[in-house]
Amino acid sequence: MNYNPKSELARNLDGISPKRRSIKWRLIGMVISLVLVVWMMVHFGNRDATPTREIEVKQAQPEGKASAGDDAALYRDMIFLKQAKRADAPDVLLKALDGQNHSLTQHAGKLVLVNFWATWCQPCIREMPSMERLYAKFKPQGLEIVAISLDQGNEQEVRDFVAKLKLTFPIVLDPEHRAKALYKVRGLPTSYLLDRKGQVVGYGVGPREWDSEAAFALVGHLLDEKS
Incomplete structure (x- = not known):
């Protein structure tokens, strides 16, 4: 099935x-x-x-992760914002694995996927390979992925994790959970999409198939989006 990102975004503006x-x-x-x-x-x-x-009265819990063949799962439980309602994403300055300070503003002009994760998070582990495939496909077109680790233990554990999965996108460290607080992260993994102006396009909690047909269509649409 071919997904139309524009109609999917319009249909899910309120997250449902x-x-x-x-x-x-x-x-x-x-x-x-x-x-x-x-x-x-x-x-x-x-x-x-x-x-x-x-x-x-209990708050409804997010639905479980759909099968890999269900591309529509990318949009489920995500909230998307129209351009007129988008707000600037909070900037964060964190240390990357290479020892350099890393901020989101240095990716101005790019579409940025910000992903909060941890090495002990099993859904994060399942999601990461699909993020790497998304990155490999769209990095030349202007996609950047910033994975913010919330691990508070040994930094070497994060390095080993990244090496094992052969991740090539930037990994930054947030052991004090400053970025987590700014972005009001309540569960892992949590993902935010920022447009080329650094504004929040959408966000959601839970793992997603970032290498699915729907994900490729969504990212391609946002990369082509006019300001």
């Missing part, structure tokens, strides 16, 4: 498709109605009756 949005609002309506019923029972019902149970 129209169908999922309608389901979400129906569920919210049901919860509100249930709360009102319980409130009326407590305040106007028989006071000798058995007390009602407290209602627990």
Whole structure:
């Protein structure tokens, strides 16, 4: 199946498709109605009756990782922003594995994939090879990947990890989790896409098939996007 990035982005601007949005609002309506019923029972019902149970409303959890053949999984649980609503990404200055300071602003004019990860994160390990393939394909066209390690242990563990997977994109270290706090990272891996102006295009939590048809189409579209 061929994916149209423009329509996919428009369909997922709020992080959910129209169908999922309608389901979400129906569920919210049901919860509100249930709360009102319980409130009326407590305040106007028989006071000798058995007390009602407290209602627990849990936040919906992200869906599990789809199969590798499901290219649409790239867009699932991601939030994309229209150009008019994009904001500048927070800049961070962190040490890279080569010992040099590394900032996001040095990639101005490029499409940047910022990925938060750790060597102990199994989903990160599964995702990294596909990121390397994405990087190899689109680096000549202006894609940059910055992988921010949240490991707090031995730096050599990160070096060994990078060598084992033969990663060639920049790896920077955030042992004090300063960048993690700036980007409000709550789970790993977390990915942010920044456009050529350094503004956030979209973000999402969880591993993705970055070498899928959908990923290639999305990155190609964003690289060709006019300012």
